Amino acid sequence: MRARGVPAAALACAALACGAGGCGGDPETKIVEATAVEHGAALFRDPSVAETSFNRYSCATCHEAIPGEAGDAILPGAPLAGAVDRPHYWGGQEVDLLSAINHCLYYFMTKDLPWTAEDEAARAMFAYLESLPAEGDAAEAVPFTPIYILSRPPAGDPERGALLHERACASCHGRARSGEGRLVERAPALPDQTLDEHPRDRYTAVERLLIFVEKVRHGGFVGYGGQMPPFSLEVLSEEEFGDLLSFYELYELR
Ligand code: HEC
Ligand code: HEC
Incomplete structure (x- = not known):
């Protein structure tokens, strides 16, 4: 799925209809028109992307969009610049980007229903991920070696x-x-x-x-x-x- 150039998405959910005479004393609510890329950037940092109040994570809790942006934080997920062009995901366990994202929405963020390629949120997220500068080896598969068989690491400092x-x-x-x-x-x-x-x-x-x-x-x-x-x-x-x-x-x- 490629979402570059999808039409502008309306960000704000609330719209108060104000007539020509203004809105009296009511605070003015504006519909914020944003591009799909801007919408995706906002979703990336918003826990409500999972549409459940049970979830506290945003994508940015676990992923950098651009390598280095989280300073010296150690995040469990890979940086996502270049992800749209990677040959596979999750250490080779997944070949489809939408499915790779749906795993996160389901397992970590407890979202009930997976995104489909047509969902506006999915299209905005793809547009955002595509817009990220993919430098160096960003488009190469990210090594991800889970440890299945547990052992005790050597004591350290x-x-x-x-x-x-x-x-x-x-x-x-x-x-x-x-x-x-x-x-x-x-x-x-x-x-x-x-x-x-x-x-x-x-x-x-x-x-x-x-x-x-x-x-x-x-x-x-x-x-x-x-x-x-x-x-x-x-x-x-x-x-x-x-x-x-x-x-x-x-x-x-x-
Ligand atoms: C993205 C959030 C997140 C990060 C980062 C994280 N944890 Fe957790 N951790 C949780 C949550 C939520 C729980 C509660 C159980 C659950 O939902 O998995 C938990 C539970 C635990 C438990 C309790 C296990 C049990 O069965 O009682 C331990 C131990 C733990 N984490 C260690 C760590 C350590 C060590 C790190 C850093 C290397 C870490 N966690 C990083 C979210 C996180
Ligand atoms: C609680 C932590 C967590 C959250 C929240 C999370 N992810 Fe992940 N994600 C991971 C982990 C761990 C992996 C597996 C390691 C890897 O491949 O990056 C992963 C894998 C991925 C991959 C595959 C990357 C690759 O190259 O292998 C993509 C794409 C992805 N996540 C996107 C997202 C998006 C978009 C969101 C928000 C909707 C999100 N994730 C939320 C932890 C998280």
Whole structure:
């Protein structure tokens, strides 16, 4: 599907009809006419793209449009400039761009119905993605290696781990320990709340550590459930993961 040049889309949903005599004291509501590209850019940053109040994520929670725009944040999804021309998606598990997006809308953003190629939102999103400057190897397939078989990463440096929490986890989980500023109410304060929910009298130290490993590597997939995205080996190396788990003091657990 190529959507370049689709007609202008009306962004505002509310339109107050004001006659020639003006609107009295009412605030004036304007219909904002925008191009499909502008509409797509707005949708990319808007959680209501999923049309459910249950969802708090926007596409930009997990993807940069242009590489580098999220600073040093570590996002689980690939940058999307160049995506329209990639040969395949999701590490080769998907060949169709619309389906690749629908997976995100369904699994992470809990949208009921998938977009069809005719949906205005889909056309606007395609127009936006097509408009992004695809430099260098942006149009090449992005490597995405999910970890199915879990193992314990080597313990690392807790100071580096503290920074990794900020860069990779805090956007949804908030500050470490307190959870302050979390985006998603269901996302536990790390690591304390998760450890409290998996108490020592019912779980061994290894099991308590592996809960973190399983959740980060599988996200909601491989039978885990939930709306957290998986972190691939490319996004978070085993060494970095070890730093993070050391910051959470999971190797010291009894
Ligand atoms: C909660 C995180 C999350 C949200 C929200 C999300 N995605 Fe994704 N998305 C991912 C992950 C993880 C992948 C798989 C890794 C990858 O291929 O980028 C992915 C894959 C993709 C891909 C395939 C990229 C490629 O080259 O393999 C596209 C395209 C995409 N998402 C678009 C979107 C759009 C558009 C939205 C908003 C409607 C969105 N995503 C929302 C996490 C997310
Ligand atoms: C895009 C949002 C998002 C990001 C980023 C994110 N999480 Fe989560 N996480 C969630 C949500 C939401 C839950 C609640 C369960 C669910 O819906 O999957 C969760 C749950 C968890 C749990 C609890 C698992 C359980 O079964 O009790 C752990 C541990 C966890 N996340 C660790 C992390 C770590 C570590 C990072 C950073 C590497 C991270 N998460 C990044 C959204 C996120």
